Amino acid sequence: MARKKLGNQNPTQSVILKYVKKNSKAKEAVEIYERTGLSCYAWQVNLLTSMMAVDKNGLWVHQKFGYSIPRRNGKSELLYLFELWGLHNGLNILHTAHRISTSHSSFEKVKRYLEKMGYVDGEHFSSIRAKGQERIELFDGGGIVQFRTRTSNGGLGEGFDLLVIDEAQEYTTEQESALKYTVTDSSNPITIMCGTPPTPVSNGTVFTNYRKTCLFGRGKYSGWAEWSVSEEKEIDDVEAWYNSNPSMGCHLNERKIEAELGDDKLDHNVQRLGYWPEYNQKSAISETEWNELCVDSMPDLSGKLFVGVKYGQDGANVALSIAVRTVDERIFVETIDCQSVRNGNDWILDFVKRADVATIVVDGASGQKILDEELKKERMKSVILPTVKEIIVANSMWEQGIYQKTLCHAGQPSLKKITTNCEKRNIGSNGGFGYRSHFADMDISLMDSALLAHWACVTTKPKKKQKISY
Numbered sequence: 023m024a025r026k027k028l029g030n031q032n033p034t035q036s037v038i039l040k041y042v043k044k045n046s047k048a049k050e051a052v053e054i055y056e057r058t059g060l061s062c063y064a065w066q067v068n069l070l071t072s073m074m075a076v077d078k079n080g081l082w083v084h085q086k087f088g089y090s091i092p093r094r095n096g097k098s099e100l101l102y103l104f105e106l107w108g109l110h111n112g113l114n115i116l117h118t119a120h121r122i123s124t125s126h127s128s129f130e131k132v133k134r135y136l137e138k139m140g141y142v143d144g145e146h147f148s149s150i151r152a153k154g155q156e157r158i159e160l161f162d163g164g165g166i167v168q169f170r171t172r173t174s175n176g177g178l179g180e181g182f183d184l185l186v187i188d189e190a191q192e193y194t195t196e197q198e199s200a201l202k203y204t205v206t207d208s209s210n211p212i213t214i215m216c217g218t219p220p221t222p223v224s225n226g227t228v229f230t231n232y233r234k235t236c237l238f239g240r241g242k243y244s245g246w247a248e249w250s251v252s253e254e255k256e257i258d259d260v261e262a263w264y265n266s267n268p269s270m271g272c273h274l275n276e277r278k279i280e281a282e283l284g285d286d287k288l289d290h291n292v293q294r295l296g297y298w299p300e301y302n303q304k305s306a307i308s309e310t311e312w313n314e315l316c317v318d319s320m321p322d323l324s325g326k327l328f329v330g331v332k333y334g335q336d337g338a339n340v341a342l343s344i345a346v347r348t349v350d351e352r353i354f355v356e357t358i359d360c361q362s363v364r365n366g367n368d369w370i371l372d373f374v375k376r377a378d379v380a381t382i383v384v385d386g387a388s389g390q391k392i393l394d395e396e397l398k399k400e401r402m403k404s405v406i407l408p409t410v411k412e413i414i415v416a417n418s419m420w421e422q423g424i425y426q427k428t429l430c431h432a433g434q435p436s437l438k439k440i441t442t443n444c445e446k447r448n449i450g451s452n453g454g455f456g457y458r459s460h461f462a463d464m465d466i467s468l469m470d471s472a473l474l475a476h477w478a479c480v481t482t483k484p485k486k487k488q489k490i491s492y
Contacts, residue, residue: 029268045078085243085244117188172192249266255291305444306421311425323354328379328482367393383477420477423476
């Protein structure tokens with residue numbers, strides 16, 4: 023008998039903090055859930071294990087956890103697993119949704135699961151059915167879960183241990199301001215956000231921004247997982263269905279997806295394949311091209327470092343990157359840091375003083391002259407303030423290095439996000455170009471500093487050892 027084909031059981035993209043698997047509360051949650059007579063899919067157990075991981079002190083490894091899965095895969099079931107565990111362990115829970123119908127449906131689901139376990143309403147637990155204000159309290163476990171629709175002031179003055187944001191693609195900054203402090207007083211707070219990529223009519227921005235923060239490597243105590251495609255697929259691409267829908271081969275199948283197919287390719291990609299349209303504009307440098315340059319381990323390096331410093335166009339940030347030759351004649355690049363200009367230049371000066379630096383390239387009108395003077399005071403030689411013509415050459419060499427694969431990197435998430443989400447901009451009238459970011463909150467100076475370092479490294483010929491013959 024042929025083995026049933028299943029959907030992809032692992033996220034296509036995730037940011038999970040380190041944890042010890044045996045310390046996760048997921049096993050307890052699954053055991054409680056299975057008392058309903060139901061069972062979990064493998065992908066649900068895997069994701070829940072990360073979501074419910076605790077550290078050696080019993081605190082949640084992720085104080086925030088977000089996940090995005092296409093519709094009808096059973097993503098809300100993870101919330102019920104967590105909430106049933108919370109009811110049995112004395113947690114005070116707030117489950118929020120965008121629509122009253124969604125909030126009420128979740129209330130009915132949790133109540134029905136308790137009844138499937140053999141609990142009786144009024145004897146083992148109490149329930150309040152007022153739409154938009156539903157509530158369940160489990161007497162023995164001591165846990166309480168309230169179900170609400172989100173407003174700009176709902177939750178103010180109340181305290182919870184677990185905050186659930188269902189339909190997170192509609193979660194607005196005003197709602198977040200009202201809700202995020204509701205878990206502050208808990209000794210072990212956690213916030214869970216789940217949803218799908220936003221559509222053109224979605225009002226929320228919090229979910230999208232949280233995703234960016236995690237994927238950009240800036241989310242402290244934060245986790246993220248998604249099933250998605252990185253670029254638009256054809257509507258009839260069956261392999262893409264299996265890639266983005268973990269419940270394929272279970273309650274979801276090809277026949278059901280075929281029945282929902284229409285003419286709207288973008289809607290299909292967003293709703294069924296998890297495509298994030300805002301995050302995947304056509305980049306001048308594709309993710310595939312950049313990934314091909316990633317090294318598995320640090321290559322053998324040769325010679326001194328070349329430093330690129332770029333002050334952002336808005337004068338807010340300054341980035342520093344390095345480039346160095348490898349023994350196999352490639353150029354290895356890496357970003358050191360990107361900081362607010364308010365922090366001053368001491369961190370830059372400290373780095374170049376400690377490192378074995380050949381050349382420093384500094385660009386950006388907002389801070390170029392000041393740093394140049396400070397470098398002179400430190401008696402730093404070989405500082406280049408590039409001309410517009412040299413900037414154009416540096417950008418062109420960066421592109422050539424990527425196409426010809428003479429450039430390599432270690433896969434830094436921050437540099438990858440900038441590099442694979444940028445577009446070209448014209449410099450001058452003779453075909454010169456530079457780069458700009460697709461997004462206002464992603465500073466292109468990070469990549470600019472790397473390409474300046476790369477340019478200095480390429481254009482400076484390595485010194486050859488002098489041979490002495492007799």
